Structures are given as structure tokens and as C-alpha cells.
Amino acid sequence: MAIAPSLSTSSGGAGVSFLLAALRLRAMESQHYWRLRAYGQAVGASATSVQVSARRRARGLAGLLSIGSRALGGSLLLLCVPIVGLWVTQRAPQVHRWTESLEEQVPKWAQDFGGWITSSVDPEFDSTALLTAAIGVAGVFVAVYFASVTFVVSTTYEDATRRLRDHIVRQPESGWYATFFTQAVVYTAGALALPLLDQAPTNLTLALAGVAAALVVVSFGRIWATLFLLLEPTSLFPQIQRTLNRWIRRAHVLGRRKMHSLVSVRRSNVGIREGLETLNDLVTLILDREHERAGGRGKNATDDPRIGTALRYLQVAWLDYAQVKHTIRTLPGWSPRRTQAKDWFLSSHSEVSVALATGTTLPASEVVDELWFERWLADFFERVLAGRDLSSVERAVRGLPPLSRTLGAYGQFAEMRLWLAAATFAPMNAVSDFAGSREALAFSVDSRPVSGRGLSREEHLALPDEAGAHNLVDCVMLEALSACLGYADYCERMRRSLPDLPSYVLNRSEHLPAGGLVTQGIENLREAISFEYRIEGQRITPDNAIVQLIARALATEAVDELSLLVAYVEAELWPWVLKVGQVRAWAAGAALSRAYELTEKLGTATRAARALLDACEAVHLEHDDRWPDTRTAVLDQRTRALADLLEMPIARLAAMVDPAPDSDRPDHFGWAYYRAHENLLRRVLECDPGDAEELRQKATLLYWAGDVATKRLLATVRQNDPSVISSYVAEPHLRLLQLSGIALVVSEVRGDRRLFAPFDAVWKYALADREKATEVLARAAATLASETLLFGLTAGGIDRSNIEMRANRAIEEFGVPAGLFEMGAFGGRYARTSQKNLKLGESTMRLLRDVRAGHFEGAFYVRWLRPQAIGTGATPPTETERYLRLLDFGDVDGDDDDND
Numbered sequence: 001m002a003i004a005p006s007l008s009t010s011s012g013g014a015g016v017s018f019l020l021a022a023l024r025l026r027a028m029e030s031q032h033y034w035r036l037r038a039y040g041q042a043v044g045a046s047a048t049s050v051q052v053s054a055r056r057r058a059r060g061l062a063g064l065l066s067i068g069s070r071a072l073g074g075s076l077l078l079l080c081v082p083i084v085g086l087w088v089t090q091r092a093p094q095v096h097r098w099t100e101s102l103e104e105q106v107p108k109w110a111q112d113f114g115g116w117i118t119s120s121v122d123p124e125f126d127s128t129a130l131l132t133a134a135i136g137v138a139g140v141f142v143a144v145y146f147a148s149v150t151f152v153v154s155t156t157y158e159d160a161t162r163r164l165r166d167h168i169v170r171q172p173e174s175g176w177y178a179t180f181f182t183q184a185v186v187y188t189a190g191a192l193a194l195p196l197l198d199q200a201p202t203n204l205t206l207a208l209a210g211v212a213a214a215l216v217v218v219s220f221g222r223i224w225a226t227l228f229l230l231l232e233p234t235s236l237f238p239q240i241q242r243t244l245n246r247w248i249r250r251a252h253v254l255g256r257r258k259m260h261s262l263v264s265v266r267r268s269n270v271g272i273r274e275g276l277e278t279l280n281d282l283v284t285l286i287l288d289r290e291h292e293r294a295g296g297r298g299k300n301a302t303d304d305p306r307i308g309t310a311l312r313y314l315q316v317a318w319l320d321y322a323q324v325k326h327t328i329r330t331l332p333g334w335s336p337r338r339t340q341a342k343d344w345f346l347s348s349h350s351e352v353s354v355a356l357a358t359g360t361t362l363p364a365s366e367v368v369d370e371l372w373f374e375r376w377l378a379d380f381f382e383r384v385l386a387g388r389d390l391s392s393v394e395r396a397v398r399g400l401p402p403l404s405r406t407l408g409a410y411g412q413f414a415e416m417r418l419w420l421a422a423a424t425f426a427p428m429n430a431v432s433d434f435a436g437s438r439e440a441l442a443f444s445v446d447s448r449p450v451s452g453r454g455l456s457r458e459e460h461l462a463l464p465d466e467a468g469a470h471n472l473v474d475c476v477m478l479e480a481l482s483a484c485l486g487y488a489d490y491c492e493r494m495r496r497s498l499p500d501l502p503s504y505v506l507n508r509s510e511h512l513p514a515g516g517l518v519t520q521g522i523e524n525l526r527e528a529i530s531f532e533y534r535i536e537g538q539r540i541t542p543d544n545a546i547v548q549l550i551a552r553a554l555a556t557e558a559v560d561e562l563s564l565l566v567a568y569v570e571a572e573l574w575p576w577v578l579k580v581g582q583v584r585a586w587a588a589g590a591a592l593s594r595a596y597e598l599t600e601k602l603g604t605a606t607r608a609a610r611a612l613l614d615a616c617e618a619v620h621l622e623h624d625d626r627w628p629d630t631r632t633a634v635l636d637q638r639t640r641a642l643a644d645l646l647e648m649p650i651a652r653l654a655a656m657v658d659p660a661p662d663s664d665r666p667d668h669f670g671w672a673y674y675r676a677h678e679n680l681l682r683r684v685l686e687c688d689p690g691d692a693e694e695l696r697q698k699a700t701l702l703y704w705a706g707d708v709a710t711k712r713l714l715a716t717v718r719q720n721d722p723s724v725i726s727s728y729v730a731e732p733h734l735r736l737l738q739l740s741g742i743a744l745v746v747s748e749v750r751g752d753r754r755l756f757a758p759f760d761a762v763w764k765y766a767l768a769d770r771e772k773a774t775e776v777l778a779r780a781a782a783t784l785a786s787e788t789l790l791f792g793l794t795a796g797g798i799d800r801s802n803i804e805m806r807a808n809r810a811i812e813e814f815g816v817p818a819g820l821f822e823m824g825a826f827g828g829r830y831a832r833t834s835q836k837n838l839k840l841g842e843s844t845m846r847l848l849r850d851v852r853a854g855h856f857e858g859a860f861y862v863r864w865l866r867p868q869a870i871g872t873g874a875t876p877p878t879e880t881e882r883y884l885r886l887l888d889f890g891d892v893d894g895d896d897d898d899n900d
Helices: 004-028 031-090 092-098 100-105 108-117 127-155 162-169 172-192 203-229 233-255 262-294 305-328 349-358 372-385 390-397 404-409 413-436 457-462 464-506 516-536 543-580 586-618 633-645 647-656 668-685 692-716 722-729 731-750 757-766 770-786 795-813 822-827 829-837 842-850 856-871 893-899
Strands: 337-340 365-368
Touching (some): 031 172, 127 162, 127 172, 127 203, 162 262, 233 262, 233 305, 262 372, 305 372, 305 390, 305 404, 305 413, 372 390, 372 413, 390 464, 404 464, 413 464, 413 543, 464 516, 464 543, 464 586, 516 543, 543 586, 586 633, 586 668, 633 647, 647 668, 668 731, 668 795, 692 722, 692 731, 692 757, 731 757, 731 770, 731 795, 731 856, 757 770, 757 856
Antiparallel strands (some): 337 365
16 A cells, blocks of 8 residues: 555656656747757857856966066066165164164174164264266266167177067176166165255165165176177077077976966967077178188188087077977967968879869868977087088087987987988988098909008198098988987887886876877877767776777888888988998998998897887787887898898908007998907808809908908017917917808708808819919918917907807707817717717718817818818928818818727
């Protein structure tokens, strides 16, 4: 019986709901309903837009009132300080009477001084004349100040723009001088007006007037010295930089706030643009001064030290802005819009059809130009360096530190590419012109190359372009190296920050220094989460989804930027490096050494990108989501191909560059020799002969470079113990014998004669006749004998021992156990039970038997070089061979009997 009322109540409510729904459906069938609804929506949208506009205007008015109130407050404070000071000095007698009770605690001299300073001026003393004279002296200082300004403006800045002249007048020292002068005049005028108020000035009033006059004099001396320093135009750079930094700091503070005042943002933006325009005027003035002094620009102009100063300050301005750009770029309306041409292949079909039908081009699109600040500075760089010869460019950029690493570490990759183009274009052109005027390194495998001759001190001083080209090559390549390291730093930092990315999304006051794609993704997520709060009242998107979305943007950016970096090196740097690397000049060694270092740094950047991409893949949960292609194997291959292109120029450089050591420049011959040897060793151990003719040329060049290295060691090694001298001098030939032995063993084990064919041709060329063969064999035996007692004790011996270990590991990877040939074990009882399982030929077995303790050079001498030389009629050096500690030079089969 208790359930019936509830059932009746629920059925009544259902009936009312059904009735309301029926009425609503009936109303929706009429046109008046939809008209009223559309009108209501239009009114709501208009009200919303009006509300938004009103809020924006209110914020702008509040910002304007805030700026005006600060200016008005500063002016009132400037006027109130002297008035308050005058009032306090006139109340000094009352203060003295209040403190008379403390006379017992104050010394007598202090009491007398306090009584005098707080007393009124003696009626017989004409204080009015003193104050009037002070105002007159201040007026003289004002006249001198304006005369100094007129002198500076009419001499150095006679044809300068208004903005430069404003900077001369609006010096910080001028502000202090104006402040002290205004306060002194107001204070003195007030003191002169005291008799009108029936008050006599106190001694403290006159003393404070003297202090004000002293401050005016000191500030005038400071501004006077500053004005005469401004006779040098480069003195304006620090002041313009301070102005730029002040506006940049204001913009940075605005970017960290949750609410932005549009007036303040616009004011900061305008201030920075005015500073850039002032920089433009100053750079133009300096270039015009250079033109007037030398009668021309570029190659006709002498070296102006102002150019280097201008470049350094421009770089500092770029760096200061880059450090806070990740915060400033988020301000509304900060970056202007610019027109950008469209890509015909990426445009829509309708646009292409209309353009073809009308015979026009695609209309340009407007994009937000986030590089507007950097474009200004890049234009300054290009203007300053344009048209100069090698010497002038080298002096201008000397001492300029690389900036690419900092830009890359902040994720400003577009800015980094712009900097590379601006800072390296003129140096690359200057070095290219220099390389075009130099002799190329010509080489023929049928004749011995002629190495470069050492330069005397007089010749070195007479060829300044040699050192200049070398320094410019270093400047260009260091920027590229810094770009690779900056990219690696960015990848490592973002990999570590990946778990903390949700905190950056949720906290709007935090701005992550990241690339444009990641920054845009974070802003989109913030807007989406704000929408969730407005609709749902809480955040719906979980943290793992936020991390995945940002990781996708980060992976896309990492792959794209690495591809662009490799493409820049391939298209811009490598043709230039190969051109410079083939001339007979010091710059060739710098170009090739830095280029090979660049390939290593590209590998570092690729590994850092691989670690970042793996971290992004680890948070990839929704596999249906569109994900970029994160494979980097193709980029690794392109990097290795770049290194391969350098091998032949390096080998040519090792055989033909000036081998004489010079402490004033790097040892390019030593680097090229060791690098060429390492390149050949790597190809042998990796069984990658490449082009057969090119490999033959590399082996031939290395052979001749070893002779040059021997001659250099004979001239530079200290005359100590003869055995020590012999061990150093024999090292280049021992390295070649060792490399030939490794190539022989690997070619036999792998069954690939292409690995040893180049060395075969080189040594057969050296053993062409009986006399040469006897000489080569005697030299080889002597070099082997010189290192038997000192092996592993010299730097070269330690290096060769490391090479032997690498070769042993490579042979073991080819299927030959290390225990079968290390320490001579291949000919023992252990070898007899194990070599049956190896599928090696009899000649290979005999060769491996001779490689005892990894002594590849000895095995090569015994089993290849000596028989080949004897075959051409050479006389073996039997007297020297008794000290070699090698295998018997008789029948190989006898070795097995000895080991039984």
C-alpha cells in the first residue's frame, strides 16, 4: 500500500515530460522557432565578441594608465625630492631642540657642530648672492653641455640619422646629469624664495645646496667624458645593446605572466624594432666612413678595426635574444606577418588549375615570421662582410666564437641555419677564390709525387693569405661542428625532459626551450585542456597521452632537422671542402681535417637522435596514431659516404703536403699520414675494398708518404741512443709492413684477393729490378731488426700492438679461433686437433702458422716480401736476418716437425 503514491507521482512526472517533449517537437516543426534560435545565437555571439573586445580594450587602457602613472610618478618624485629636502633643512632647528636632552651622551664637538649647522645663516652673510652664483654656474655647465653635444654631433655624426643623434643625447649619464641639475635648480630656487616667506635659510640648507652643486659637477664631468668617447662610432654599440636588452628583459617578464597587457607587449616590440633600426643606421655609418677613408669598399678598402667590433656586438645581441626567445615568442602579436611564396607541388589542385588557366603564378601566402629579429642581424652580417677580400674577412671574423651550438641547444634550428648562412657565406667565398688561384695537388700512380717544400720565415710573412685562408677554413668548419654538437645537446636534453613534459603543458608560466614544432604542440595541448576545463570542469586527457602527443612532435622534429643538417653538409660544405682540399696550401689540411672531424660529430648527432627517438618510441602507446618514420639507417649511410669521399684527398695530402713541422700551424702532414693509414686499415678489416683503382692509388700514396715521414723523423728526432733513433725512424715503414701483412692474411682467410691486390701492386713496383729489390729487402730487414728489442716501449710500438689486437679480433670474427695463431699456437699440438674443422687452404694454413704473437709484419716479410724479392734476383740480407727472431727462412714444413 506504501508503493502506490510513489508510482502515481512517477507516472505524473513522466506524463509532464512527455507533454513538454511533444510541445518542443511541434515548435521545432515551425520556421519561427528556427528563426528565433538563429537570432538568439547571433545575439549571443555578438555579445561574446563585444565582451571580448571590451576586455581587450580595458586591458589596453589599464596598461596605458599604468605606463602613464609610472611616468607621472617619476616626474613628481623628481620634483618632490628637493622640496622635501628644503623642508627638512628648514626644520633642522626644531630637531636640534628635540635632541638637546641627549647632550650628555654626545661629544662636545658634535654638539657645537649640530648647533651651528642647524642655526640660521648670519644676517650679515649674503646667502642670496651665493645661491644666485650657484645657479649661474649651473647655467654655464648647461651651455658647456650643449656645446659638447653640438661638437660631437657636428663632427662624427654630421650625416647621421635622427635615431643615432637621439642616442647621443639620451645617454644614461645624460639622465643622471639632468636629474641632478633639475633637483639642484629646484632646490636653489626654493632657497632663494625663503625670504619671501619670512624665513632665513639655515646653514644646513646652504650645505645641502653645496652637495647638490657637487653632484651636478661630478655628473657633468662624467657626461663630458662620455661625449668625447662618442667621437668613435663603435662606442654607441654598448649603449644600443643596453637599450635592446632592456626591452628584451621587459618582454621576457611579460611572457612569464599569465595575463599580457597588449600595450606593454606592443611597446616592447616597438622598442626592440627601434633599437634594430638604430643598429642599422650605425652599421651604415661605419661602412660609409670606411668608404670615405679608403675610397671604396670591399677589395679596395683597407682593414677597418670597427668592422670586427661591429660583428662581435651583433653576435652578442643575437645571443641575448636567443636565450629568452622561447618565452618571448608566446606573446600575442609579437611576430609580424610576411609573405611567402607557395610550392607548386604542395599546393591544392584548385589553386594550380586557376594559376594555369589565368597564366599567373600562385599567390603568396602570409605566414608568421618568427625570425624577424634574426633576419635583421643576419642582414647586418652580410652587409658588413660583403665584397671583401680574404685578408679583410679574416681580420673581421677573427676571435668570433661559434654561435651555432647555443642556437641548436635551444632548439632554434631555423635560426641556426640562418646564422650559418650569414656567418659563413663571405668566408667560404673568400677561401674559394683563394683556392682557385693556387696550384692543385696533381698525382700519377706511375711516378713519385713531389711533396711540398717548407716555407722560410720570410716566405711565411710574405704570404699572409696562407694563414688567413687556414683561419677562415677553421672558422667555417667550427660553425658546422658546433651545429652538430648543438643538435646533440638538444636531443639529450629533450630525452631527459620527456617524462616531465606534462608539467610544462599544465603550467602556463613555464616555457620549455624547444623547437617550433614542439612548442606549437604544447600550445595546442594547453588550449585543448582549457577547453576540457570549460566543458567538463576537469582535465580528461591523461599524462601518458600528453607525453605521447609531444613525443610524436619531438620525433618528427628530430628526424626532419637531422635530415636538413646532413643535407646542408652534403650540398653546401662538402663541395667546398673537396675544392679547397685539393690545392697545395695549408688551408687544404685544415679543410680535410675539420671535415673528417665533422663526420664524427655527425655520427654523434645521429646517435643522440637515435637515443631520443627510442625514448619517444617507448611512450608510443596508441599504435594506430600517425607516427613519423624514425629510421636513421639512411642518414648513417650518408654520413659514412661523406667520410669515404675524403679518403682519396687525405691520401693525396699525406704524400704532397709540406711535411716540415711548424709550431705556428697544425701538423697537417702527420694528421694526413695517420688518417690515411687508418682509412686503409679500416677497409681491410671490414673487407670493404671499394673501387679497386682508387684503393690502389691510396696504397701507393701511403707508400710514398711513409718515405716522407721517414725523412722527417731523421731530421727531427733527437740524437740520443742509436737504437732509440732507429726505432723512431723505422716506425713508418713498420706500419706499412704491418698493414700489408694484415691485408695478406685477411685476403687469404676471406678468399678475397681484392684486399691485398693494391699492396701487391705497390710492392711489386718497389721490387721492379734487382738493385731496387735488394735495397727494399735490406731496408725491411733493418726496420724489423730495429724494433725487436724496443717493441711496445715506444709510442709507435704501442700503437702497432693495438692494431694487432684489432686485426686478431677481426680474424677471429672471420671464423679463425684466436688460440690457433696467437702466441704461435697454430703450429702446436692444440692446432693439430683444431685446424681440421677449418675450411682453409694449405697456403692460408702456412701463412697463419707464421703469424706468431700477432707479428703480421714479420709474417709478411718471411712469406711474401722475401720470396718476391729473391724471385727478382735480390740478395737477401742474411747478416741482418739473424737478429730478427722470426721463423726459419727454409722449408715451412720443418716448422711442424719442430713443434712435435
